[in-house]
Amino acid sequence: MKIIHTDALVLGGGLAGLRTAIGMKKRGHEVISLSLVPPKRSHSSAAQGGMQASLANSVKGIGDNEDLHFVDTIKGSDWGADQQVVRMFVDTAPKAVRELAAWGVPWNRIEKGDQQSVIDGKKVILTEPENAHGLITARNFGGTQKWRTCYVADGTGHSMLYTMSNQAIANDIPVHERMEALSLIHDGKQCFGAIARNLISGELVVYIAKVTCIATGGFGRIYRSSTNAVINEGIGAALALETGIASLGNMEAVQFHPTAIFPAGILVTEGCRGDGGLLLDVNLHRFMADYEPEKKELASRDVVSRWMETHIAKGYGVKSRFGEHLWLDIRLLGEHHINTKLREVKEICQYFLGIDPVKDLIPVRPAQHYSMGGVRTNHKGQSPSLLGLYSCGEAACWDMHGFNRLGGNSVAETVVAGMIVGEYMADFLDSNACDINISTALITDFYEKEKNKLAAFYQESNTENPFEIMSEMQNIMTKNVAIFRNKTKLVEAIEQLKALRIRAKNIRVHSNAKGTNPELVAAYRVQKMLKLSLCTTYGALQREESRGAHSREDFPLRDDKRWLNRTLATWPCEQDELPTLQYEPINIKAMEMPPSWRGYGAKDRIDHPDTAIRLEEVEKIKKENNICKDSISKGIAAKDIEAQDKEILQTKLMPYKHLLPEKLRGKNARLSDEQ
Numbered sequence: 273m274k275i276i277h278t279d280a281l282v283l284g285g286g287l288a289g290l291r292t293a294i295g296m297k298k299r300g301h302e303v304i305s306l307s308l309v310p311p312k313r314s315h316s317s318a319a320q321g322g323m324q325a326s327l328a329n330s331v332k333g334i335g336d337n338e339d340l341h342f343v344d345t346i347k348g349s350d351w352g353a354d355q356q357v358v359r360m361f362v363d364t365a366p367k368a369v370r371e372l373a374a375w376g377v378p379w380n381r382i383e384k385g386d387q388q389s390v391i392d393g394k395k396v397i398l399t400e401p402e403n404a405h406g407l408i409t410a411r412n413f414g415g416t417q418k419w420r421t422c423y424v425a426d427g428t429g430h431s432m433l434y435t436m437s438n439q440a441i442a443n444d445i446p447v448h449e450r451m452e453a454l455s456l457i458h459d460g461k462q463c464f465g466a467i468a469r470n471l472i473s474g475e476l477v478v479y480i481a482k483v484t485c486i487a488t489g490g491f492g493r494i495y496r497s498s499t500n501a502v503i504n505e506g507i508g509a510a511l512a513l514e515t516g517i518a519s520l521g522n523m524e525a526v527q528f529h530p531t532a533i534f535p536a537g538i539l540v541t542e543g544c545r546g547d548g549g550l551l552l553d554v555n556l557h558r559f560m561a562d563y564e565p566e567k568k569e570l571a572s573r574d575v576v577s578r579w580m581e582t583h584i585a586k587g588y589g590v591k592s593r594f595g596e597h598l599w600l601d602i603r604l605l606g607e608h609h610i611n612t613k614l615r616e617v618k619e620i621c622q623y624f625l626g627i628d629p630v631k632d633l634i635p636v637r638p639a640q641h642y643s644m645g646g647v648r649t650n651h652k653g654q655s656p657s658l659l660g661l662y663s664c665g666e667a668a669c670w671d672m673h674g675f676n677r678l679g680g681n682s683v684a685e686t687v688v689a690g691m692i693v694g695e696y697m698a699d700f701l702d703s704n705a706c707d708i709n710i711s712t713a714l715i716t717d718f719y720e721k722e723k724n725k726l727a728a729f730y731q732e733s734n735t736e737n738p739f740e741i742m743s744e745m746q747n748i749m750t751k752n753v754a755i756f757r758n759k760t761k762l763v764e765a766i767e768q769l770k771a772l773r774i775r776a777k778n779i780r781v782h783s784n785a786k787g788t789n790p791e792l793v794a795a796y797r798v799q800k801m802l803k804l805s806l807c808t809t810y811g812a813l814q815r816e817e818s819r820g821a822h823s824r825e826d827f828p829l830r831d832d833k834r835w836l837n838r839t840l841a842t843w844p845c846e847q848d849e850l851p852t853l854q855y856e857p858i859n860i861k862a863m864e865m866p867p868s869w870r871g872y873g874a875k876d877r878i879d880h881p882d883t884a885i886r887l888e889e890v891e892k893i894k895k896e897n898n899i900c901k902d903s904i905s906k907g908i909a910a911k912d913i914e915a916q917d918k919e920i921l922q923t924k925l926m927p928y929k930h931l932l933p934e935k936l937r938g939k940n941a942r943l944s945d946e947q
C-alpha cells in the first residue's frame with residue numbers, strides 16, 4: 273500500500289485548486305494537488321468571455337464599484353446567494369485581477385480616444401479617456417449595470433490558467449496528474465485525505481493530509497447536452513456526498529447557457545451578445561426585445577434560455593435535421609472585431625459547423641453549462657459538518673451564485689475563493705485542530721473498500737454495460753430535469769434513475785487492463801454520477817417554486833415565504849435510495865438587500881413577511897446615515913466623506929469585512945480616486 277503524506281491535499285488542478293494551493297504554500301505548508309488531466313488542460317481553460325471585477329477603468333465602467341457588483345450578483349442569484357459571501361467576493365475580485373496582471377495575464381487594455389462599439393444593435397463610438405490608456409479594459413457581460421468583465425480576447429480562462437499553473441510551478445507545488453480521488457478518508461468527524469487511483473498504472477494510492485480541499489469543478493456531464501468538458505463529471509462532489517456527513521448545497525440549481533452551438537453543444541461565449549450580437553428566430557426577427565424590452569439579449573442566462581425555449585415552443589424555431597434551434601448573429605460586429613476579440617468563436621464555428629460567423633448566422637440552443645450547487649461550505653470554504661474538509665470553485669456551494677450565476681462571476685470566484693480559502697486552510701494548518709492521529713486500521717479499511725469495489729466489477733455473473741447506463745442517465749437528465757421542470761417529469765426521472773442505480777450495482781467490466789481502462793473508469797464514475805443526478809432531481813422535485821435557473825411549470829412563482837432557503841443533500845447510507853434533504857434557512861433580517869424584483873424576468877412572487885420589515889429597517893438605517901457630514905467642517909474632502917459614509921452605511925446594514933482574511937481587507941483603488 274503506497275502512502276503519501278502531505279500537509280494539504282487539493283483535489284483539482286483548475287483555477288480554484290491551484291490558487292488555493294499557492295496560498296497555503298506561500299504560508300509555508302506542503303501541498304500536493306491531484307488532477308485527472310495535466311492542470312493546464314483543466315476545464316477552466318475553456319472559459320472564453322471573461323472575469324468580473326469592478327475596476328471602473330473604461331468609459332462604460334466609470335462609477336462602478338463593489339456596491340454595483342454586489343447588487344448585480346444578488347439579483348442574478350434571485351436572492352438565493354449568501355449576501356455576506358457575495359460582499360467578500362466583490363471586494364476581493366479587483367485584487368484578484370490585479371494579482372493575475374502582476375503574474376502575467378495579458379488582459380486586454382484600454383486604448384485612449386474614439387473606439388467603435390456595438391450597443392443594442394447599433395454602431396456607436398465610445399471615447400476612452402486619456403488617463404485610462406493602458407489600464408485593464410472590460411466588456412459588457414452578464415447583464416451588469418456597468419461594463420466590468422475583464423478579458424483576454426475570448427481566451428480568458430486559457431490565459432488565466434496558464435499563468436496560474438506557471439505560478440504553481442514557480443512555487444514548487446507538485447501536481448500529481450492523471451490521479452483520480454475515489455474516496456475521502458475520514459472517521460465520521462474529520463477528514464484525513466483521500467484514496468486515489470493512478471489512471472495510467474491503475475495503482476491505488478493513499479494520500480494522508482491534515483487538510484483536504486475539493487476543487488474538482490462542476491458536474492455538467494450528468495446531462496447529455498452540456499458545454500462542459502468530458503472530465504466534468506462531479507466526482508469531487510460525489511466524494512463529499514459519499515462520506516455521509518458532508519452535505520451538497522442546491523444541487524437542483526443548474527444553469528443552462530443560451531448560446532451553445534447546435535447540435536454539438538460547444539459554447540460560444542456570452543461575450544458575443546455582450547459585444548453586440550443579437551438573437552434571431554426563423555423569420556430573422558430579434559425576439560428578445562419582445563420578451564425583455566429593457567435588457568433584451570443581456571438579461572440573465574436563466575431568463576434568456578427560458579425565452580428561447582418558449583419561442584421555439586411557439587413555432588419560431590429554425591428546423592434542421594437535428595431538431596430546432598435559433599440564430600446568433602454577430603455579423604454586425606465586423607471582421608476586425610471578430611478576428612481579434614472573438615477569434616475562438618470564429619474557430620469553433622469554422623471547425624465544428626463549417627461556417628464563418630463574419631458572414632453567417634450561428635445556430636444556437638441552450639445547453640447545460642454551470643453547476644451552482646456543490647459541496648456546501650461556510651464563508652471560509654470549510655464543510656460545516658466534516659472537520660478538515662474544504663471546497664472551492666465550481667465544485668463548491670460557497671454560495672455566491674444562489675440559483676443563477678452571472679457571466680464572468682465564475683472564473684472570478686475560482687481565483688477569489690482560492691485566495692480566501694487558501695488562507696483559511698493555512699490558518700487551520702497553523703492551529704491545533706490538525707494534529708491528526710490517524711490509525712493504520714482506518715487507512716487500511718478505506719483502501720480495502722476501494723479495492724473491493726473495483727474488484728466487484730469483474731464478477732462474471734454481472735451483466736450491465738457502464739456506458740449504456742451513463743448514456744441513459746444523461747438522456748433522462750436532459751429530457752426531464754432541464755430548463756422547464758414539473759412534478760410529472762421529475763417523478764418519472766427519479767423512478768428511472770433509481771432503476772439505473774440498481775442496474776449500476778450489476779456492472780460488468782470486461783477489460784482487465786490494469787492501467788488505462790476507460791470501461792472501469794466509466795463503471796465507478798457512473799455509480800457516483802447517479803447519486804448526483806438523484807440529488808439534483810429530488811431537490812428539484814421538492815422545491816415547489818421557480819427561482820433563478822430552477823423553473824417549475826407547476827409552481828411558476830418565486831416563493832420567498834416557503835422557499836427562501838438552501839437545499840442540503842446528504843447520503844447517510846450507501847443502501848439509501850434517495851438523498852436525505854434538509855433546508856438551511858436564509859435570514860432576510862440579516863440581508864443587506866432584501867428580496868425584490870430582479871429587473872428582468874417574472875415580476876410576480878410570493879413575499880416573505882420579513883421582507884417588508886427588513887425593507888423598512890434598511891430605509892431607516894439609510895436615512896440615519898449622516899454620520900460623517902459634520903466632518904466637512906474639519907476640512908475633509910467631500911468625496912472622502914462620501915466614501916466614508918458609504919462604508920459606514922454598508923457596515924451597519926451587513927458587516928462582512930471581519931469575515932475576510934486580514935491581508936485581503938484593503939480598499940480597492942480606482943482611477944476616480946485620483947480625480
Ligand SMILES: Cc1cc2nc3c(=O)[nH]c(=O)nc-3n(C[C@H](O)[C@H](O)[C@H](O)COP(=O)(O)OP(=O)(O)OC[C@H]3O[C@@H](n4cnc5c(N)ncnc54)[C@H](O)[C@@H]3O)c2cc1C
Pocket residue numbers: 283284285286287288289306307308309311314315316317318319320321322323324428429451452453454487488489490499500501503504507508539541641642664665666667679680681682683684686
Ligand atoms: C465552455 C465554458 C466557458 C466558460 N466561460 C466562462 C467565462 O467566460 N467566465 C466565467 O466566469 N466562467 C466561465 N465558465 C465557467 C468557468 O470556466 C468554470 O466555472 C471554472 O473555470 C471552474 O474552475 P474550477 O477550478 O472550479 O474547476 P476546473 O477548472 O473544472 O478544474 C477541476 C479540476 O479538478 C480535477 N478533478 C476533477 N475530478 C477529480 C478527481 N476525482 N480527482 C482528482 N482531480 C479531479 C480536474 O482534473 C481539474 O484539474 C465557462 C464554462 C464553460 C463550460
